[in-house]
Amino acid sequence: MERESREPVISIDGIEKWFYATTVLRGVTLCIRTGQILGVVGENGAGKSTLMNILGGVLKPDAGRLTIGGRAYEPSTPRDAAAAGIAFIHQELNLFTNLTVAENLHLGALPTRRFGKLRPPLVDWAKLRASAGALLARVGLHVSVDTRVAELSPGRRQLVEIAKALAGNARLIILDEPTTSLTSHEAEHLFALLRQLRASGVAMIYISHNLADVLRLCDKIAVLRDGQLISTGPTDEYDETRLIEQMVGRTVEQLFPSRTHLIREQVVLEAQELSSSCGISNIGFRLHAGEVLGLAGLVGAGRTELARTLFGLERITSGAIYLNGKLFRPAPWECVRDGIAFLTEDRRDEGLMREASVLENAGLAALPRYCQTPARFIARGRLRTAMQTIADHVRLDNSALQRQRAWTLSGGNQQKIVLAKWLLNKPRVFILDEPTRGIDVVAKQEVYRLIAELAEKGTAILLISSEIEELLGLSDRILVMRAGRMVTLVNRSEFNREQILNAALSGRGDY
Amino acid sequence: MADDRVPPLLNRSRVAVAGKGAGGAGISAHLNRIAAGVFSEYSIVVFIGVYFLAASLWLPQIASQRNLANLLVSMLPLLVVGMGQTVVLITGGIDLSLPSLVSAVSVVAAWAMVGIGGVASPTVQIVVGVAAALGVGVAVGLFNGLAITRLKMPPFMVTLSSMMVLSGLALWSTGSQNISRLPESFVEVGYGKLAGIPYAVLTAVVVGLLLHVLLSRTLLGAWLYAVGHNPTASLISGVPVSRVIVSAYVISGLCGAIGSLLYTARLESGSPVLGRELLLDVVGACVIGGTSLFGGRGKIVWTVLGVLLFAMLDNTLTLIGLEYYTVMTVKGTVILLAAALDVLRHRLAGGA
Numbered sequence: 001m002e003r004e005s006r007e008p009v010i011s012i013d014g015i016e017k018w019f020y021a022t023t024v025l026r027g028v029t030l031c032i033r034t035g036q037i038l039g040v041v042g043e044n045g046a047g048k049s050t051l052m053n054i055l056g057g058v059l060k061p062d063a064g065r066l067t068i069g070g071r072a073y074e075p076s077t078p079r080d081a082a083a084a085g086i087a088f089i090h091q092e093l094n095l096f097t098n099l100t101v102a103e104n105l106h107l108g109a110l111p112t113r114r115f116g117k118l119r120p121p122l123v124d125w126a127k128l129r130a131s132a133g134a135l136l137a138r139v140g141l142h143v144s145v146d147t148r149v150a151e152l153s154p155g156r157r158q159l160v161e162i163a164k165a166l167a168g169n170a171r172l173i174i175l176d177e178p179t180t181s182l183t184s185h186e187a188e189h190l191f192a193l194l195r196q197l198r199a200s201g202v203a204m205i206y207i208s209h210n211l212a213d214v215l216r217l218c219d220k221i222a223v224l225r226d227g228q229l230i231s232t233g234p235t236d237e238y239d240e241t242r243l244i245e246q247m248v249g250r251t252v253e254q255l256f257p258s259r260t261h262l263i264r265e266q267v268v269l270e271a272q273e274l275s276s277s278c279g280i281s282n283i284g285f286r287l288h289a290g291e292v293l294g295l296a297g298l299v300g301a302g303r304t305e306l307a308r309t310l311f312g313l314e315r316i317t318s319g320a321i322y323l324n325g326k327l328f329r330p331a332p333w334e335c336v337r338d339g340i341a342f343l344t345e346d347r348r349d350e351g352l353m354r355e356a357s358v359l360e361n362a363g364l365a366a367l368p369r370y371c372q373t374p375a376r377f378i379a380r381g382r383l384r385t386a387m388q389t390i391a392d393h394v395r396l397d398n399s400a401l402q403r404q405r406a407w408t409l410s411g412g413n414q415q416k417i418v419l420a421k422w423l424l425n426k427p428r429v430f431i432l433d434e435p436t437r438g439i440d441v442v443a444k445q446e447v448y449r450l451i452a453e454l455a456e457k458g459t460a461i462l463l464i465s466s467e468i469e470e471l472l473g474l475s476d477r478i479l480v481m482r483a484g485r486m487v488t489l490v491n492r493s494e495f496n497r498e499q500i501l502n503a504a505l506s507g508r509g510d511y
Numbered sequence: 512m513a514d515d516r517v518p519p520l521l522n523r524s525r526v527a528v529a530g531k532g533a534g535g536a537g538i539s540a541h542l543n544r545i546a547a548g549v550f551s552e553y554s555i556v557v558f559i560g561v562y563f564l565a566a567s568l569w570l571p572q573i574a575s576q577r578n579l580a581n582l583l584v585s586m587l588p589l590l591v592v593g594m595g596q597t598v599v600l601i602t603g604g605i606d607l608s609l610p611s612l613v614s615a616v617s618v619v620a621a622w623a624m625v626g627i628g629g630v631a632s633p634t635v636q637i638v639v640g641v642a643a644a645l646g647v648g649v650a651v652g653l654f655n656g657l658a659i660t661r662l663k664m665p666p667f668m669v670t671l672s673s674m675m676v677l678s679g680l681a682l683w684s685t686g687s688q689n690i691s692r693l694p695e696s697f698v699e700v701g702y703g704k705l706a707g708i709p710y711a712v713l714t715a716v717v718v719g720l721l722l723h724v725l726l727s728r729t730l731l732g733a734w735l736y737a738v739g740h741n742p743t744a745s746l747i748s749g750v751p752v753s754r755v756i757v758s759a760y761v762i763s764g765l766c767g768a769i770g771s772l773l774y775t776a777r778l779e780s781g782s783p784v785l786g787r788e789l790l791l792d793v794v795g796a797c798v799i800g801g802t803s804l805f806g807g808r809g810k811i812v813w814t815v816l817g818v819l820l821f822a823m824l825d826n827t828l829t830l831i832g833l834e835y836y837t838v839m840t841v842k843g844t845v846i847l848l849a850a851a852l853d854v855l856r857h858r859l860a861g862g863a
Contacts, residue, residue: 336749353740
């Protein structure tokens, strides 16, 4: 009660944002007061990042207004936001690792030397170091101000970020997933610091998937879902169950094709105690012919890394992979030769040759199958016939389309090209990483149909998705990962949205 | 539906090239057609024709049979070397070592031929000389390719260094002297003819045809383009990216060696400074032809046209009586314009 009487730092009033036809924020209204920590939770795509980018001057709202201290706040660049006292600490830290701590803290406004009345553009290093030292003391970081940021651990870099926010006299600090790369000890230190800052009157917005942290740290919570503010109130009105319910509670129309969900006996791909250089450890599973195995987990849980390891793009440090019962040390070209397909989450940089034609793109993976030895001439007639069949199959059948350059097509059609590329190679294992990211509902449904058809024909499918509905709708089993490890493996008969989300968030597999 | 994201310039280019007769009213349509012409692949053909006509009005001796024959023969070494460069450019790389490779190969081949001159027949001399030349070409190509793929060094840096090393070695090993007294039958290659066609022309045509077929019909060809378009996507699509890149540099080295043999035969001696004047001609000619510095785009035919234009520039400017330095300035400007056009094309084609 007492806190509500404090003056608001920023008022968010009816903010809306559209990207083309998609509405990502619908009339969000919130108020943050001095000395208050507001926790913002929601699924991926709920609109958290968009809202924060609007506060930080990265995006402009399409409707609604922001007010700071009774005056309209209309930032058009991140600089405007900084000038208004808003500091944004991103998930990926924005420090210059090649510079020292002191330089990073004052990059925005380096103190200059004074010679009488002259102010030549020379840096006053003594002043810079003294001021940096004071800031480090405030955040409780005991390192020399001359240390290069590259030498600091993620936790310490986080503290430098906060010190940087204080250097700019921030009144509102936005923290986006600040603890993902911290050890638990570092996280505790961070929380102590945030509480101390709160006592000194700084307001904060704390965004995290870690609900326990949010409940422990924040004074007030806001739940976002599909761009709408579902509820907001003091923290003691919430518990973890209620938060999860509100975050996911939605019903989706019948998007998913019906399948027999019959897992065959034959194991196609098996991982045993697999660890790799990119941070996954001790992963073990068996993927059967005709099975869709879903991989659930938060961003950074190691799902993409697992896929990359299976495809030979990361170095295996221990454990083994078996393909059709045979030990397999994958290299990408061997994977493709042996019928493993990999649709990556980064369509633009890893999936497509943007400037090449649709046909060139679609043919790439299967080319060796359409070659005559010894000179490896491409059998163009045979390739074209096969391509036409696949194009019909993925409904990319307009022949004029096929001569166009890939980048001119919509996201959905681009994804169909990548799918066609892999289907042409007749995959026995298909790894799909976020196959429906950034494509519209109709294209989504087509992708779902293709996945179901492939599985019916006996292809083993590993499906990575951040949309829990997608996993529930398509998978035969779901493997939940957190922090590079397996949490639990759930059969279709035991699917339960809250429990899977809970396992992904907390790392507890209560099955 | 997907069409509306294509910029108008590109959208019309195909139409404009295909139907020249199609009447377009209005200034903007006209401008668009001009732009489309400039951006289309074969605008250079028109340019070469216009340039040739204009030049021959000014200097009638350009069109003389003797000058034309001279022009043709003089462009051959650059052509063969340029075709090798084209293959590398298609993968998104660049081979700056080619000019020095030409001198190094010239020295090695001459040295090998002269060295065994006392004990072997002319035929054996030539076989050994050619084998040595191709061996050096392959070795340098392998070195460049492996340094780029294994050590992940930028092609620019690797090939620039090997250019300096090769040039230094060629000069040092010969004490800057030419190696003369090459076998008669080898020198024949420079001027001799088979059924009225010079050997050198035949060689260039054979190399050109082989590379054209390689690029347009084979798996390796498709992979070379794919790597140039997007190496990461290629790797994930099962293309053995490193091997493809190494083969590009080996092909380039081989072309350099063959080009050098043609030069050496014409000069009748092995020279440690041969090919120096090729410098950036060999990249410039490719880019003028339309091969992209960004990778993924390029054709042997384009390079033939680019080299032709370059040889014509050289020829006409010299006939006018311009000094070497002036000629260089003009050529440099032309390369710059071609490179600027390449950047524009790339941007319009959707590159970042």
